Amino acid sequence: MLTKVSFQLNGKQVSVEVDPNTPLLWVIRDTLGFTGTKYSCGMGICGSCTVHIDGKTAKSCITPIASVANKSVMTIEGLAKDGLHPVQQAWVDEEVPQCGYCQPGQIMTAVELLKNNPNPDDAEIDAAMKGVLCRCGTYQRIRKAIHVASGEVQDD
Numbered sequence: 001m002l003t004k005v006s007f008q009l010n011g012k013q014v015s016v017e018v019d020p021n022t023p024l025l026w027v028i029r030d031t032l033g034f035t036g037t038k039y040s041c042g043m044g045i046c047g048s049c050t051v052h053i054d055g056k057t058a059k060s061c062i063t064p065i066a067s068v069a070n071k072s073v074m075t076i077e078g079l080a081k082d083g084l085h086p087v088q089q090a091w092v093d094e095e096v097p098q099c100g101y102c103q104p105g106q107i108m109t110a111v112e113l114l115k116n117n118p119n120p121d122d123a124e125i126d127a128a129m130k131g132v133l134c135r136c137g138t139y140q141r142i143r144k145a146i147h148v149a150s151g152e153v154q155d156d
């Protein structure tokens with residue numbers, strides 16, 4: 001049975017009529033056309049589908065759409081209000097991505113880390129980022145880019 005679910009996506013109110021168990025990831029990508037968030041394992045293991053729900057990271061492939069009713073969802077497309085977000089800029093400056101597939105999840109996770117801890121050390125970065133896997137092994141550059149962006153992320 002289809003259910004109407006309303007929520008905020010990247011600051012705009014949206015409504016969809018879908019099965020309430022549909023993963024948020026499907027709705028973001030297929031129903032609403034925001035394809036920046038990537039599908040990989042579909043089982044909550046790899047972190048490539050990470051978005052923010054009410055400011056906290058969540059794996060959208062295992063988040064039923066009904067659970068985000070009246071909440072605020074942010075994807076990689078909504079991060080920057082103007083130009084590039086400081087974390088995205090650091091990713092560009094440090095040439096972090098290789099294939100790029102995991103990077104939206106990496107960036108969304110790094111933004112949450114820097115909001116909670118503006119100047120993390122290497123161990124804190126590794127602990128915060130361990131839930132997002134990178135098959136290309138960009139972990140060293142991710143760590144460096146987070147150091148570059150540290151102190152520049154505002155809590156909003």
Ligand code: FES
Nearest residue numbers: 040042045047061
């Ligand atoms: S696609 Fe969601 S955790 Fe892997």
Ligand code: FES
Nearest residue numbers: 099100134135136
């Ligand atoms: S850049 Fe290829 S999986 Fe991370």
